[in-house]
Amino acid sequence: MTKTMMITREGEAFLARIQEISGEAIxxxxxxxxxxxxxxxASEMDITPSEMIRKTQMGQEDVLSTKAxxxxxxxxxxxxxxxxxxxxxxxxxxxxxxxxxQAVDHIDIAGIPASERTRLPQIALVGAMRKFxx
Amino acid sequence: MTPTTxxxxxxxxxxxxxxxxxxxxxxxxxxxxxPGCTLKTTAQNFEDSALATTAILGIDLVEIPRWNCCGxxxxxxxxxxxxxxxxxxxxIRTQDMIAERDDEIExxxxxxCSMCTNTLRRTNLFLRQNPEDLEAxxxxxxxxxxxxxxxxxxxxxxxxxxxxxxxxADKVSNSLEGLKVAPYYGCMLLRPKDIGIDDPENPTIQEDxxxxxxxxxxxxxxxxxxxxxxQTVQDRYAVAELAYDILxxxxxxxxxxxxxxxxxxxxxxxxxxxxxxxxxxxxxxIPVLYFTQLIALAFGLGEDAxxxxxxxxxxxxxxxxxxxxxxx
Numbered sequence: 001m002t003k004t005m006m007i008t009r010e011g012e013a014f015l016a017r018i019q020e021i022s023g024e025a026i027x028x029x030x031x032x033x034x035x036x037x038x039x040x041x042a043s044e045m046d047i048t049p050s051e052m053i054r055k056t057q058m059g060q061e062d063v064l065s066t067k068a069x070x071x072x073x074x075x076x077x078x079x080x081x082x083x084x085x086x087x088x089x090x091x092x093x094x095x096x097x098x099x100x101x102q103a104v105d106h107i108d109i110a111g112i113p114a115s116e117r118t119r120l121p122q123i124a125l126v127g128a129m130r131k132f133x134x
Numbered sequence: 135m136t137p138t139t140x141x142x143x144x145x146x147x148x149x150x151x152x153x154x155x156x157x158x159x160x161x162x163x164x165x166x167x168x169p170g171c172t173l174k175t176t177a178q179n180f181e182d183s184a185l186a187t188t189a190i191l192g193i194d195l196v197e198i199p200r201w202n203c204c205g206x207x208x209x210x211x212x213x214x215x216x217x218x219x220x221x222x223x224x225x226i227r228t229q230d231m232i233a234e235r236d237d238e239i240e241x242x243x244x245x246x247c248s249m250c251t252n253t254l255r256r257t258n259l260f261l262r263q264n265p266e267d268l269e270a271x272x273x274x275x276x277x278x279x280x281x282x283x284x285x286x287x288x289x290x291x292x293x294x295x296x297x298x299x300x301x302x303a304d305k306v307s308n309s310l311e312g313l314k315v316a317p318y319y320g321c322m323l324l325r326p327k328d329i330g331i332d333d334p335e336n337p338t339i340q341e342d343x344x345x346x347x348x349x350x351x352x353x354x355x356x357x358x359x360x361x362x363x364x365q366t367v368q369d370r371y372a373v374a375e376l377a378y379d380i381l382x383x384x385x386x387x388x389x390x391x392x393x394x395x396x397x398x399x400x401x402x403x404x405x406x407x408x409x410x411x412x413x414x415x416x417x418x419x420i421p422v423l424y425f426t427q428l429i430a431l432a433f434g435l436g437e438d439a440x441x442x443x444x445x446x447x448x449x450x451x452x453x454x455x456x457x458x459x460x461x462x
Binding site for chain 2: 020021022023040041043044070071073074075076077079080087089090092093094097106107112116119120121122123124125126127128130131132
């Protein structure tokens with residue numbers, strides 16, 4: 001039985017946009033799963049990193065509502081191991097940017113409890129603000 | 135264990151040029167130095183121990199004037215020039231400082247924090263590879279001098295490797311023999327490959343240092359796994375899970391202390407042990423030190439240089455029990 005997968009016109013536009021923002025050739029992914037096997041955050045994610053790429057390849061915009069893209073800490077473990085030379089951390093960044101460019105912050109810095117705010121080093125707060133706020 | 139010459143060459147391209155006589159390698163050098171924000175607060179002990187030990191090693195670090203936050207992380211999207219402004223301003227101020235001084239100073243900016251190292255290197259590499267972007271940002275930053283592209287960003291560990299770890303070994307007065315140390319690299323010292331200071335999959339630079347201090351190296355595959363980084367702000371328990379894996383694997387191999395070069399790794403592995411214990415009550419705490427604190431200890435330096443009071447898990451009881459630190 002032949003199975004045909006179709007990518008919609010909107011889906012194609014979405015894929016093109018993520019490729020443009022990330023600069024990565026997303027269609028080159030073979031789904032080998034090395035990224036998912038290397039990702040230290042995979043166990044906390046709702047979809048694995050390789051699923052994140054697959055959904056983007058297929059132009060499925062619901063990837064934007066997953067928790068996974070926000071859990072990528074850009075540690076580049078997948079980047080140095082990808083046999084296709086794809087930098088998945090750039091794709092996750094592009095997905096986050098789609099959301100952040102709507103001026104919607106992912107975290108509420110003011111809502112961080114004072115006990116944590118005074119305990120966290122600046123490096124953590126600045127890093128989080130740069131990655132999670134618009 | 136002394137690495138073979140062949141090994142050493144493979145690890146360090148800088149060492150390929152070994153025509154330099156040993157005497158010049160061990161002479162005094164002055165470098166511009168970028169501390170970054172966290173080294174002036176929660177990681178003050180990283181800076182204090184680094185400045186005290188480099189002075190002994192003939193490496194004079196001169197803080198660049200009017201530096202600002204490097205931004206901690208790089209933007210990973212294409213054509214995002216704005217995120218290069220903060221790191222570049224620091225590089226320009228390094229260039230200015232070198233031009234204004236009439237003494238002999240290196241054109242290599244030394245960093246200690248691995249996140250600063252990564253961010254500054256990434257911007258430097260990007261601007262060298264993309265002259266159009268450099269021109270645009272130079273034009274935009276009209277209050278600063280133009281960046282000419284001649285500054286290198288180096289991590290202190292690279293300087294120690296280049297001068298030879300034997301030079302460190304020569305200054306050891308308090309041998310750390312018997313202390314089992316697990317090096318932890320995390321991400322930013324190693325990845326991505328064109329930014330990292332060592333092999334991204336098989337780094338040895340901290341191992342070589344630990345051996346020079348005569349401590350025992352404890353190897354664990356978790357040494358290059360991410361600690362969760364800034365995710366510690368949004369989900370401290372996810373970070374605690376990573377810390378648990380990293381720390382307990384090192385402990386199972388016999389590690390008594392962990393060393394790192396990153397104030398954020400240090401926070402996640404050291405401070406977050408409180409959260410680790412909430413989830414895993416049987417977890418036994420383990421001290422996390424900056425590599426410079428380990429050097430300071432081996433050099434027999436005092437409390438001002440060691441700064442152990444800022445470590446969340448106090449390493450002093452262990453070090454006193456092992457006879458490496460005088461009881462107070």
